[in-house]
Amino acid sequence: MEKKSFVLSSIVIFVLAFCIASATAADKASPWDVKLPFKSAVIEYKISGMENGSQTTYIKDYGKYRADYRTTSMTVMGMTNSVKNIQITTPDWIYSIDLTAGTGTKSVNPVKYMKEEYEKLSDSDRKKVIKNAEKMGTSMMNGMQGKVQKNAAEFLGRKCDVMTMPGMKLYMLAGTDIVLKSETNMMGMNSITEAVKFTETSVPDDKFEPPAGIQIEYDRESEQFARQTAHNMIKSLVEGKPMEMQGMVQPPRTAPEGMPRPPAATGNPAPAGQGQGAPPDMNELMKQLKGLTGQ
Numbered sequence: 001m002e003k004k005s006f007v008l009s010s011i012v013i014f015v016l017a018f019c020i021a022s023a024t025a026a027d028k029a030s031p032w033d034v035k036l037p038f039k040s041a042v043i044e045y046k047i048s049g050m051e052n053g054s055q056t057t058y059i060k061d062y063g064k065y066r067a068d069y070r071t072t073s074m075t076v077m078g079m080t081n082s083v084k085n086i087q088i089t090t091p092d093w094i095y096s097i098d099l100t101a102g103t104g105t106k107s108v109n110p111v112k113y114m115k116e117e118y119e120k121l122s123d124s125d126r127k128k129v130i131k132n133a134e135k136m137g138t139s140m141m142n143g144m145q146g147k148v149q150k151n152a153a154e155f156l157g158r159k160c161d162v163m164t165m166p167g168m169k170l171y172m173l174a175g176t177d178i179v180l181k182s183e184t185n186m187m188g189m190n191s192i193t194e195a196v197k198f199t200e201t202s203v204p205d206d207k208f209e210p211p212a213g214i215q216i217e218y219d220r221e222s223e224q225f226a227r228q229t230a231h232n233m234i235k236s237l238v239e240g241k242p243m244e245m246q247g248m249v250q251p252p253r254t255a256p257e258g259m260p261r262p263p264a265a266t267g268n269p270a271p272a273g274q275g276q277g278a279p280p281d282m283n284e285l286m287k288q289l290k291g292l293t294g295q
Helices: 002-020 111-118 123-143 219-238 280-295
Strands: 041-049 053-060 065-076 079-089 093-098 103-106 149-156 158-165 169-171 179-186 189-199 213-218
Touching: 103 111, 103 219, 111 219, 123 219, 158 179
Parallel strands: 103 213
Antiparallel strands: 041 053, 041 189, 053 065, 065 079, 079 093, 093 103, 149 158, 158 169, 169 179, 179 189
């Protein structure tokens, strides 16, 4: 049931994208057809706080393909745990790969089903989806005591929107979901992830393919659940009513060790290899948005 919980939370976070996007999707084929303002790029990050390490994010085709290569370590009670993982997002698939264990999972990208459901709608119902998602997203932000300030800061010489909520602050490349800096302070655990280099350049295709020798498991259960949840989400947005959760997902019987980890857009419990008890990484929160909005 835990996998279903993360799929559901990934799709529900879709409505928040409409609070962050700098332009409406009314003139697009769908809300997921918005492109990044650059074709391809490589972003290098420094990670500090409870976890220490680095991440390199590769982007191509205006954001349709993304890959995060992450290496971190965390020391608890004198014991250091190092992890290396990759998360690859394509228009159809999302891979979460644990390089240390040599294993990974392959799930259908939930946005695929969101687009399918949206494309079935009439023009009038599509307009309702956009209108109601904006309202629901704003309501959710207010409920979390959050706000978004457009073009409120500059980072690495680039204009950024600033999103704040209790315990977290995000600097996002203006008009996009690309997080250039995140600051979190939750339950006494601090984490900072900040870009140290942003280069608009071509990226080799092999960066978006699972490394050779990795055993990939097809997550069929999360695929079926994502399809049904996407259907229910679009239906609720057309009707302007909260999505029915009852009977769709059951919470874990016991809480995870340490503090909760953020869900990934893949529908997997966490990015492969990320140790239990790790502090929330706001780049993972943004992955939910990017996976479900395309930008």
